[in-house]
Amino acid sequence: MELFQAKDHYILQQGERALWCSRRDGGLQLRPATDLLLAWNPICLGLVEGVIGKIQLHSDLPWWLILIRQKALVGKLPGDHEVCKITKIAVLSLSEMEPQDLELELCKKHHFGINKPEKIVPSPDDSKFLLKTFTHIKSNVSAPNKKKVKESKEKEKLERRLLEELLKMFMDSESFYYSLTYDLTNSVQRQSAGEKDTRPLWQKVDDRFFWNKYMIQDLTEIGTPDVDFWIIPIIQGFVQIEELVVNYNESSDDEKSSPETPPQESTCVDDIHPRFLVALISRRSRHRAGMRYKRRGVDKNGNVANYVETEQLIHVHNHTLSFIQTRGSVPVFWSQVGYRYNPRPRLDKSEKDTVAYFCAHFEEQLKIYKKQVIINLVDQAGREKIIGDAYLKQVLLFNSSHLTYVSFDFHEHCRGMKFENVQTLTDAIYDIILDMKWCCLFLKRVDQAGVICKQEGIFRVNCMDCLDRTNVVQAAIARVVMEQQLKKLGVMPPEQPLPVKCNRIYQIMWANNGDSISRQYAGTAALKGDFTRTGERKLAGVMKDGVNSANRYYLNRFKDAYRQAVIGERT
Numbered sequence: 001m002e003l004f005q006a007k008d009h010y011i012l013q014q015g016e017r018a019l020w021c022s023r024r025d026g027g028l029q030l031r032p033a034t035d036l037l038l039a040w041n042p043i044c045l046g047l048v049e050g051v052i053g054k055i056q057l058h059s060d061l062p063w064w065l066i067l068i069r070q071k072a073l074v075g076k077l078p079g080d081h082e083v084c085k086i087t088k089i090a091v092l093s094l095s096e097m098e099p100q101d102l103e104l105e106l107c108k109k110h111h112f113g114i115n116k117p118e119k120i121v122p123s124p125d126d127s128k129f130l131l132k133t134f135t136h137i138k139s140n141v142s143a144p145n146k147k148k149v150k151e152s153k154e155k156e157k158l159e160r161r162l163l164e165e166l167l168k169m170f171m172d173s174e175s176f177y178y179s180l181t182y183d184l185t186n187s188v189q190r191q192s193a194g195e196k197d198t199r200p201l202w203q204k205v206d207d208r209f210f211w212n213k214y215m216i217q218d219l220t221e222i223g224t225p226d227v228d229f230w231i232i233p234i235i236q237g238f239v240q241i242e243e244l245v246v247n248y249n250e251s252s253d254d255e256k257s258s259p260e261t262p263p264q265e266s267t268c269v270d271d272i273h274p275r276f277l278v279a280l281i282s283r284r285s286r287h288r289a290g291m292r293y294k295r296r297g298v299d300k301n302g303n304v305a306n307y308v309e310t311e312q313l314i315h316v317h318n319h320t321l322s323f324i325q326t327r328g329s330v331p332v333f334w335s336q337v338g339y340r341y342n343p344r345p346r347l348d349k350s351e352k353d354t355v356a357y358f359c360a361h362f363e364e365q366l367k368i369y370k371k372q373v374i375i376n377l378v379d380q381a382g383r384e385k386i387i388g389d390a391y392l393k394q395v396l397l398f399n400s401s402h403l404t405y406v407s408f409d410f411h412e413h414c415r416g417m418k419f420e421n422v423q424t425l426t427d428a429i430y431d432i433i434l435d436m437k438w439c440c441l442f443l444k445r446v447d448q449a450g451v452i453c454k455q456e457g458i459f460r461v462n463c464m465d466c467l468d469r470t471n472v473v474q475a476a477i478a479r480v481v482m483e484q485q486l487k488k489l490g491v492m493p494p495e496q497p498l499p500v501k502c503n504r505i506y507q508i509m510w511a512n513n514g515d516s517i518s519r520q521y522a523g524t525a526a527l528k529g530d531f532t533r534t535g536e537r538k539l540a541g542v543m544k545d546g547v548n549s550a551n552r553y554y555l556n557r558f559k560d561a562y563r564q565a566v567i568g569e570r571t
Helices: 033-038 126-139 146-171 188-192 225-230 351-369 382-398 419-428 430-436 468-488 500-521 529-534 539-558 560-570
Strands: 002-005 009-014 017-022 028-032 043-047 050-056 063-077 081-093 176-178 235-245 275-284 308-316 319-327 372-376 403-407 439-445 448-453 458-462
Touching (some): 028 225, 063 235, 081 146, 188 319, 188 439, 235 500, 351 382, 419 430, 419 468, 430 468, 458 468, 468 500
Parallel strands (some): 319 458
Antiparallel strands (some): 002 009, 017 028, 176 235, 308 319, 439 448
């Protein structure tokens, strides 16, 4: 779609549709495309992919319009639904400030009207993009006395830091995804429940995972069908889609691939060996969102920090199979305060004062998922014990037959880098996994699917951060489920494990998922990721974990407060 700059508005236009964004009050308005003729000297700035929304970083600052500048195709889900990742954004101040060079793709129809070179060479460093923005901010600041000069400089510094974090949140983490035809916020099972829903996509989404809900609120409140085109529900999380071939004669291609990227599949069509599609979709809740030491435990609405629903999808032989797990902070009031390398956890409310909010959390969880199996991985001794004990006490007070509590001291069982001992846990809960089942749909036609079975309950896995240990265990549980699914569909022999190459790609997907969620909450890749990625724990992985731990400490000390402020303004 085309982006125009006029005296009082920025105007987005595609075909007969136009969205006018006021540079005076930040208001958004739908108008006919022909109204562009009424705008004062409109100039086409280039092309964008869509609207994320608008945000005001501080009450004294103007509104900023956030647009999708670049996207990357992640892959296609069953039904030929494209999923895209946001890789670049454009940020426009909804004020009289002149826009910086946005480095947009040029519109061939209007390029002659743009006062800049025909070919734009993208900056190798996105910090230059930020620098251009604040060069314009400076030029627009007028300060007649020393006091106002100081105030304007402080405001400019604050806005610069907040905008820098906003840009980094999108451009560095690459953790924002959308689809124009598929509901990424809802699992296959939730989408298949009830009658066919003909409402527009944004009205069917799961509110928990509609990341840009408030940023796009001006449009959702309009309430006319014309607005549907402009609203793109975005999730924060992770999506990866791969096609795997079950070939037991194939090597793992270790020499051709790195631990970060899957081995490349052969380009020739192979009709002998079964193929299946596997997708991982992680949806991060917009509630109690924030950074690791800034958001812990439960809030007064029963929401918990770092809550993520992860869905593993398998598609083979016109069957789509879905298995979901969740993670989330221990739902009691607790925190880790201070600037020590690893602050000691503390309880912030008494057992009695916590009960109502713990109940609110699990009542909602049981309403959505019916049954919950808690897998608590925190240490049963040492500094983490206080949190684990508080969790168990609340579970006992809740006293629900739909809630099962499993404690697995990860560090004790896997001492000495023996992470393969996680199998002790999966063996112990194997019958629970089978009883839980999974969702299975049979695709009758492109637009019609029949439900064969449903998942009855979920695993809710947690450690202290719900990152590193949680990643290892969730990947292990999901692997058990996938092997059962493939064997039941006749894709794998009953007594065989996954082929080496399939297994390697699968491990990389789960490791990438863990790294992405970790960057969103702690600012670095996940610890213990080498085991998830390769199935082995080595000294190099331990040393890399040390570097990431130090980086997490630095980010908490000096950066997380600004990132938290940006997240807080969005929600």
